[in-house]
Amino acid sequence: MKKELTRQQYLDLYYYMRLNRAVEDTMVKLFRQNKIVGGLYSSLGQEAISVGTAYALEKKDWLAPMIRNIGALLVKGVPPRDVFMQHMAKYDSPTKGKDGTSHFGDLEKLHIVSPISMLGDLIPVMTGVAMAGRYLGQNIVTMTWIGDGGSSTGVFHEGLNFAATQKAPFVLILENNLWAYSTPVKRQVPLENLADRAKAYGISSYIVDGNDVVAVYSTAREAVERARAGEGPILIEAKSFRRLGHAQHDPAEYVPKEMRAYWEGRDPIALYEKFLMGERLLDTKGKKDVDEKIETLLAAEREFAENSPMPPPEFAETGVYCTGDECHKIRPKWERPISEVTPPKSSVKPVWTVEGFGSGKSAASTAIHFGDTKAALETETSDTDATTKTNGSKRAAKSPAKNSAKAGAASRATRKVKR
């Protein structure tokens, strides 16, 4: 860990990691008291990732958490009580009991998009937010997370590829914790470094030690700024380990003991504390202050959460549809002149230009696919020559390297990429 942040930043990272863990510890207690509805997931040992990446965002930026990103929510400004109440399905929770865990969002103030359980779905969604933000002139970056296992979903591919073609200001954190539920990463992804997924989209990627919060933060910060500068989406693989089971019900005995022991020895909070102490950024007193601050805060937050009522049954019936302006006034926040995107300024010539070959024509209103068969009927019906001839073109091939879009540029021999 290299010293490069301000003292406050160092201490913020520490505080949020501690808070992240304390919030989750509290939830384990609540779970054992049977106060949590449904499953409880843990990010134990992965706090540096959630905290370090989210801390790289600005207030105006958007994020969408996955189940193990409570830390990111806390950094973004979500109060612990909201997290508790979500898990307890309370009426004062952000979703008022309709959904649980980290499945909640806030479009207006915090700019958080709620995840759903289906892994990968957030990737195109956050790409869309990023594209909209750019269109509206907001200069924002969007961020979400995906697991090693989740990187095999089709929507991961579609989303990241689309983001890449659009150069969307979007940062994706691939949280490689070596397991997807009970299955080791090697059975899911035939790669040593999952950052290589980025190579399929021609985008930049980083690999970072996910247990080193300063490295995570610095990497994320750089990625966020590059994305903001218009370099397109960026993938960061943060390597770490899932210390507990998939959720509370899972003892995860399928994980070799030695593996768990190894990673317990690399606890990100312990490592960071050691670093902070060594750099004299933290002392015993400072640590005690944090202990107390968090304890006091969480006691209050937990109390509030526990005292919140369950939603009234009939509430189940409400809210499937937005009923209009009185329900939601939808107004995009323009931060550029609308004239830039409206005619006549928006007008363009609708043609493709291909490097080295000039432009095509704009497509005329021609026959359409099925829909009407007239076009076909109107053409000749005699058995004349087809348009194409066996040896139709006699012209010699042009110089083969005129442009990379041509096969000439592809080596005539085969290229072998053996790995």
Next chain:
Amino acid sequence: MKKELTRQQYLDLYYYMRLNRAVEDTMVKLFRQNKIVGGLYSSLGQEAISVGTAYALEKKDWLAPMIRNIGALLVKGVPPRDVFMQHMAKYDSPTKGKDGTSHFGDLEKLHIVSPISMLGDLIPVMTGVAMAGRYLGQNIVTMTWIGDGGSSTGVFHEGLNFAATQKAPFVLILENNLWAYSTPVKRQVPLENLADRAKAYGISSYIVDGNDVVAVYSTAREAVERARAGEGPILIEAKSFRRLGHAQHDPAEYVPKEMRAYWEGRDPIALYEKFLMGERLLDTKGKKDVDEKIETLLAAEREFAENSPMPPPEFAETGVYCTGDECHKIRPKWERPISEVTPPKSSVKPVWTVEGFGSGKSAASTAIHFGDTKAALETETSDTDATTKTNGSKRAAKSPAKNSAKAGAASRATRKVKR
């Protein structure tokens, strides 16, 4: 083009490319006579890909064509009449008029899986065939094709990733013809070489000039043999150009004229003819023989096809379900002793072994996700300590490079892959 095949192989490749083109020319005529139902797609200028790749397969191998792979079907042994009749929706066609174009298959004899229109879907399907073939001891390879545009579908990713984790004997030909309907490849895939898609799965890939049939064949042959030998799936990018519109209705004026002209000058049949003549593998007489052979063949095939009746209307009602053994006797063709895959020989210890860390335990019958809440209820309900402590692990980190699965192996600093 290098001389390395037998004379017969050279001439086969020539014949099939010519036949491919002639079959499609005939269909353009039929289309103009309004005898084709629905759309007509063309592989003009891409014949070397279909023919060269399919020619690399053995009789027992399986393939599944896409719309522009009529050539592959011909090589695999499909008579031209079947292709004509499919397009004319005739009752004697392989699907008896229920589907058109290249949407037909033959599980029993030719080992062809029918495509559907949804791009990419064949990739996991042919992975499954490959896995089944291996399981049954058949030593087969499976092959299918995908376009530059189709490589952005989610199922491309899921299928190829799964094939890679399974090391399935599967060869995927990525036919990069620079356009997907009206959209240039640059707008669809932010890569110079689409073969780089393979890097996301850690599999081998090749790039080949798709207008050079010998190069295509040699590459495919090598890939097929490597896949058969157990090296896992292989991706081949064949670079070419779609000379006509997306289908007959599309004049493709969005394509720059110069680009089309350039590629017309690289006609794969013309190039190959020149090569064959130069190598004295073909002379004017030989060419004339092929002309005549194809003309005679197609005249007969076309006549047969045209004379085939339309299906009777009530046929629409039949065949949604297999009605049992009298409809289909499903018997896998075992080419290995069944004892190898049945107990006791099949029995294994159900544990994961992680390199450098030994094995986990086999999962005991524990609590399940939701399903019953008993497990939770039975645990203590007092507010005791959670399992995890802030600074739970005091053990020093082990030597960081013990194993690559550990974050220690990931450089602590960030790795930047800028492209």
Next chain:
Amino acid sequence: MAEANGTQITFLEAIRQAMFEEMERDPAVVLLGEDVGVYGGAFKTSEGLLERFGWERVIDTPISESAIIGAACGMSYAGLRPIAELQFIDFIVCAFNQITNFVAKGHYLWNAPAPMVMRGPSGGGVHGGPFHSANPEMYFVHTPGLKVIYPSTPYDAKGLLKAAVRDNNPVLFFEHKFLYRRIRGEVPAEDYTVPIGKATVRREGQHLTIISYAAMMHTSLEAADALAKEGIEAEVIDLRTLLPLDEETILQSVRKTNRCLVVHEDTKTGGIAGEIAAILCEKAFGDLDGPLMRVTALDTPVPYAPPLEEYFLPNAKKVFDAAKELARY
């Protein structure tokens, strides 16, 4: 319907105009999909849009339906009103998870409105075969949180598409491709919308009610004309919106005619006729003088060959026959 003072346009043109005018009216409206820009869409429904509104607002996407729908949803969260085109509606199933889980549930679960339209060419009768002829409406009618529109006239297509763009909810808008260039109709010169969730009576009658929508609307009207020649006056209802369903208009008509025939091009089992049957059973049980009847497509994929597809699809003759039988009760 106040269709006066307008011009005769095709169904296709009505859709194009709706998009054009909405984009003109509101810069929050953007269009994304495969080949929608330079090409103007596989069916030319977006012709001229790129030229006028530029690359930022008319977006040619990769072949990635889940990304198209997902990104549109994200855009809608940021306050835009995206229109996502499916090149053929058949490909909507490639984004099924995004639509049914992400898009449909957001408002209920976390109070996030997703003002977006998902539209594309649907339906058979043009020999598109089993993968280019889908009528997937029931998958979405069965998904709370979505609205589902399936118009039959240029007037409704334009007015409903505009209403869909202005709606704060995710709306599926199906365009029967058989109608694209075959059906013409008048549309007003001035801006108008057609309310979502309202059926309309296309033809009044007292002997039985025929309920239909989209292409089958025209088939039903054709049958009604033939029935009239035999003295049977059918009331013909065009549902227009399938979710939410306009129960009132249905019940009102059936209470008058006491007989109901539902005609849809969708396959039979699990089609919307069942839902209508259940509603009538619950709310107009005493009013029915005869069985509720269904004329629908066969329970098969859509076959390719013209004779097969014709046999598969409902037609005016089948509607006529069923109606005559029903009128006997």
Next chain:
Amino acid sequence: MAEANGTQITFLEAIRQAMFEEMERDPAVVLLGEDVGVYGGAFKTSEGLLERFGWERVIDTPISESAIIGAACGMSYAGLRPIAELQFIDFIVCAFNQITNFVAKGHYLWNAPAPMVMRGPSGGGVHGGPFHSANPEMYFVHTPGLKVIYPSTPYDAKGLLKAAVRDNNPVLFFEHKFLYRRIRGEVPAEDYTVPIGKATVRREGQHLTIISYAAMMHTSLEAADALAKEGIEAEVIDLRTLLPLDEETILQSVRKTNRCLVVHEDTKTGGIAGEIAAILCEKAFGDLDGPLMRVTALDTPVPYAPPLEEYFLPNAKKVFDAAKELARY
């Protein structure tokens, strides 16, 4: 049902036994899905299978539902009889295109049978929330080419799953997770199957027919017991297979009781009650003495909080009340 001579096992164990025995019987049967091997499945339905049948036959897959279904389909083309597990049935929509277009249509279009089973835990009542409680049956009931099974007892679960594995068609097999460990029942010691496409009468009665399946079957029986105490004898039909639907058993019962109440946990609009209503309207119109009634879940996503989910779901009280009202006709 000949449930004698057997042992009492849970619903979960019935499913595990069915897979175990079918894999034992036929080496063409393989299992693939997420965490099905070493872990034995998220719900432990495949516990012990990897140990006995090895890595080639019990395949832990990546998180790629389209690949799981697609590969299973390819395997079936080669003559295998794969069982594809969806970890939660909710994720089946991630493979929706593969299932509805590839798997469902192959036999009709090109005469390719796809003997494969797609199964997984479904249903609510366990506070799984909006993404772990799905009842997606109607999406598939509306898709010709598939068979859809949704059992309610260990006996049926085991017998129908075995029948599904031996069937030459793609079969969807939904396992209501509420039943997994809560319901026990006897199963024979010897091999048996339960025929696909046959409903069963779980309780005889003459005053009204209650039609249900899966978890709601038990709710319906509970309600029937309460009704009996008030002198109302409900006949309770367990559909077991939803596609093809056993019209005969339904019609027979309704012709006797003249009243019909359908109970399903699926949401209301577009649920199977509608299809049953349409069938009754068409084929037993004169036999109905009262309206067909529906007791179903609300038309919303499945909410998370227990009071909300309870309100959302049907229960015995709601069934009882509806049945009492219906009995008054």
